[in-house]
Amino acid sequence: MSVTKLDITAEHCPMTFVKTKLALEKLASGDRLEVLISPGEPLENVPKAAKEQGYLVLAIEPVDGAIHHRVVIEKP
Amino acid sequence: MAQKKLSIVSFSGDFDRVIAVFTLATGAAATGYEVNLFFTFWGLNAIKLKQGRTALGKGFLARFFNLLLGGFRKLPLSRLNFFGASPKLMTHMMKKNKVATLAELVEAAKQLKVNFYACEMAMVILGIGKSDLIPEVKEVLGVSKFLENSEGGQVLFI
Numbered sequence: 001m002s003v004t005k006l007d008i009t010a011e012h013c014p015m016t017f018v019k020t021k022l023a024l025e026k027l028a029s030g031d032r033l034e035v036l037i038s039p040g041e042p043l044e045n046v047p048k049a050a051k052e053q054g055y056l057v058l059a060i061e062p063v064d065g066a067i068h069h070r071v072v073i074e075k076p
Numbered sequence: 077m078a079q080k081k082l083s084i085v086s087f088s089g090d091f092d093r094v095i096a097v098f099t100l101a102t103g104a105a106a107t108g109y110e111v112n113l114f115f116t117f118w119g120l121n122a123i124k125l126k127q128g129r130t131a132l133g134k135g136f137l138a139r140f141f142n143l144l145l146g147g148f149r150k151l152p153l154s155r156l157n158f159f160g161a162s163p164k165l166m167t168h169m170m171k172k173n174k175v176a177t178l179a180e181l182v183e184a185a186k187q188l189k190v191n192f193y194a195c196e197m198a199m200v201i202l203g204i205g206k207s208d209l210i211p212e213v214k215e216v217l218g219v220s221k222f223l224e225n226s227e228g229g230q231v232l233f234i
Binding site for chain 1: 099100102103105106107108173174175176180181184187188
């Protein structure tokens with residue numbers, strides 16, 4: 001199992017989704033992606049979109065004094 | 077559940093409208109949609125292989141039109157174009173504000189395997205062949221095939 005990190009806090013729509021999706025596509029089964037996400041629209045929708053596409057969202061936890069969130073996504 | 081689908085008719089060759097096409101296309105593709113882009117009329121300028129001004133086609137009028145229309149790098153802004161200066165300024169503003177540029181969106185669309193189609197009829201009028209378009213164009217087709225491809229999904233005309 002490998003863990004890839006991705007920071008999309010500087011990105012805007014639609015690149016928040018695009019970068020996450022392209023990173024998820026590179027995962028092998030059991031691999032994880034740790035995405036650093038800004039609050040608001042990206043945090044609400046990036047994990048939701050991953051879930052809808054069959055990925056497992058294992059954790060959503062605040063970091064950096066709760067400014068950003070770390071979302072852990074696994075490819076089943 | 078069947079895969080969600082978005083089909084967009086990209087009619088306008090305006091820089092800002094083409095941005096709208098590729099923003100929706102990449103956003104939808106990244107969130108699990110099947111995306112079909114159908115380029116017709118001025119929209120074809122965005123997917124010409126030669127990105128500058130080239131006299132494509134046979135016959136004086138076709139060559140004249142294609143030369144004036146230009147390709148991807150010559151798309152005009154729908155308002156306040158200022159003889160082509162504005163798209164460059166807009167790209168600068170997009171970069172400055174860390175918003176994806178049109179070129180980045182098109183690249184993302186290719187990576188996300190968005191389907192590119194070109195309109196047969198408009199290509200005949202403008203004297204453009206499939207080899208004049210970017211290799212990502214899957215097929216040259218007409219209305220009936222577009223309707224078939226877009227059936228059961230959402231359709232937009234931009």
